[in-house]
Amino acid sequence: MAWNEPGSNGGQDKEPWGKRGGRNQGPPDLDEVFSKLTHKLSGLFGGKMPSIGGGNIAGIGVIVVVGMIIWGVSGFYTIGEAERGVVLRFGKYSHIVPPGLNWKPNFIDTVTTVNVEAIRSLRGSGDMLTKDENVVRIEMDVQYRVADPQKYLYSVTNADDSLRQATDSALRAVVGDAVMDEILTTGRQQIRERTQVEINRITDRYNMGLLVVDVNFDTARPPEQVKDAFDDAIAAREDEERFTREAEAYRNDVLPKAKGRSERLKKEALGYHEKTVNGAQGDVAQFDKLLPEYLAAPKVTRARLYLETMENVFSRTSKVLIDSQEGGNNLLYLPLDKLMNQTPQTPQKRYSGEISAPDYGLTLENTTVAPGTSTPRQSTSRPGRY
Structure with missing residues (x-):
C-alpha cells in the first residue's frame, strides 16, 4: 500500500519513499528510490523495459531527455534595448550580445548585462x-x-x-x-x-x-581670506566690459551717420565737378560756333554780344539809370522795385480839414517857378534807358 492511499494513516508513519519513519532511521535506499521513479516514468509512457542492474534503460533516456529540455529552456534570456550582454565562455571573453531574445548554454557561458545608453x-x-x-x-x-x-x-x-x-x-x-x-x-x-x-x-x-x-x-x-578682493576685481572687470559694450554701441551709431554724410558730400562734389566740366565744355562749344561768325562780321557780333550781356545783367538788378539832359530839368520816376516789395499800407486817417496826398514812395524834386508864370505841363527831360 502506498503512503498516500486510504488507510495508510495519511503517510504519517512512513517516509515519502515508502519506508517507515523513525528517529534512528537511516537515509533512503537510492536503488529503491531510483527503481520507483523509473517505474512511474515507464508507466507514463505505457511500457516496461527489461531492467539492468536494478535500473531501466528507457527511464534513464527519459530523464536525460527531460534534463536536456530543462537545460535548453533555461538558457533563454532577454537583453534590454539600452543594454549589451558580455559573454564569457568558460571564464574567457567571447563576444557581445545585442538587444533582444538570446540563448546561452548554461554552465558554459556567463552573460553580464551593461547599460550603454544611460548617462x-x-x-x-x-x-x-x-x-x-x-x-x-x-x-x-x-x-x-x-x-x-x-x-x-x-x-x-x-x-x-x-x-x-x-x-x-x-x-x-x-x-x-x-x-x-x-x-x-x-x-x-x-x-x-x-x-x-x-x-x-x-x-x-x-x-x-x-x-x-x-x-x-x-x-x-x-579662499575666504581673499574673496572680497577677488570680488572687487571681478566687479571692475564687469564694469570694463560694460563700458566697452557702450562704446561699441556709440561707435555703431555714429560711424554709419558719418559714412552717410561722407558719401553724400562725395556725390555732391562729383555732381558739382560734372556740372562745371559740362558747363565749360558747353561754353567752349559755343565759342567754337561763334568764332566763324565773329571772323565774318566782328562789329556786328561784338555789338550783339554786348547787348545780350547787358540785358542779362540788368534783368537781375534793381538799379535805375537816368540819362538827364543838360539844363537841370527835374524828373519824376516810380521806384518799381520798392513798390513791389512794400508791405500793405495802413488805412488813411479821417478827414481833419487838410488834404494830404498819400505817400506812394514817389520822389518829387523841388521846382522853382517865377511869379506870374504857369507850371509847365510836361517836362522836357527825357527818361533814362532801362
Missing part, C-alpha cells in the same frame, strides 16, 4: 594650485557613459573609481596650467573643454571603455 554622473571637488601660485576651490560634475562594455568590465578593476581618479588628475593638470583670473572669469569655458579632452585621453590610454559626454563647473571660488 552617469560623477562629482569631484578640491583645492587646487594655479599657475600664478594661488589656491582655488573647484567643484565640478562629469557626465559619462559606457562606450565599450568589454573594456568597462574587464580592462580595469573598477572603471568608475578609475574615472574618478582620472578626473582629479586631469583637472589638477589643467588648473595648474592656468592663472586664477582665467579660472574665475573669462577662461572657464576653455578650462572646461581642456578638462574634458584630458579625461578622454586618460580613459582611452587605460582602456576604461568610458566616454565623457560633458564637464560642468559648478563653482570656482578663491
Whole structure:
C-alpha cells in the first residue's frame, strides 16, 4: 500500500519513499528510490523495459531527455534595448550580445548585462594650485557613459573609481596650467573643454571603455581670506566690459551717420565737378560756333554780344539809370522795385480839414517857378534807358 492511499494513516508513519519513519532511521535506499521513479516514468509512457542492474534503460533516456529540455529552456534570456550582454565562455571573453531574445548554454557561458545608453554622473571637488601660485576651490560634475562594455568590465578593476581618479588628475593638470583670473572669469569655458579632452585621453590610454559626454563647473571660488578682493576685481572687470559694450554701441551709431554724410558730400562734389566740366565744355562749344561768325562780321557780333550781356545783367538788378539832359530839368520816376516789395499800407486817417496826398514812395524834386508864370505841363527831360 502506498503512503498516500486510504488507510495508510495519511503517510504519517512512513517516509515519502515508502519506508517507515523513525528517529534512528537511516537515509533512503537510492536503488529503491531510483527503481520507483523509473517505474512511474515507464508507466507514463505505457511500457516496461527489461531492467539492468536494478535500473531501466528507457527511464534513464527519459530523464536525460527531460534534463536536456530543462537545460535548453533555461538558457533563454532577454537583453534590454539600452543594454549589451558580455559573454564569457568558460571564464574567457567571447563576444557581445545585442538587444533582444538570446540563448546561452548554461554552465558554459556567463552573460553580464551593461547599460550603454544611460548617462552617469560623477562629482569631484578640491583645492587646487594655479599657475600664478594661488589656491582655488573647484567643484565640478562629469557626465559619462559606457562606450565599450568589454573594456568597462574587464580592462580595469573598477572603471568608475578609475574615472574618478582620472578626473582629479586631469583637472589638477589643467588648473595648474592656468592663472586664477582665467579660472574665475573669462577662461572657464576653455578650462572646461581642456578638462574634458584630458579625461578622454586618460580613459582611452587605460582602456576604461568610458566616454565623457560633458564637464560642468559648478563653482570656482578663491579662499575666504581673499574673496572680497577677488570680488572687487571681478566687479571692475564687469564694469570694463560694460563700458566697452557702450562704446561699441556709440561707435555703431555714429560711424554709419558719418559714412552717410561722407558719401553724400562725395556725390555732391562729383555732381558739382560734372556740372562745371559740362558747363565749360558747353561754353567752349559755343565759342567754337561763334568764332566763324565773329571772323565774318566782328562789329556786328561784338555789338550783339554786348547787348545780350547787358540785358542779362540788368534783368537781375534793381538799379535805375537816368540819362538827364543838360539844363537841370527835374524828373519824376516810380521806384518799381520798392513798390513791389512794400508791405500793405495802413488805412488813411479821417478827414481833419487838410488834404494830404498819400505817400506812394514817389520822389518829387523841388521846382522853382517865377511869379506870374504857369507850371509847365510836361517836362522836357527825357527818361533814362532801362
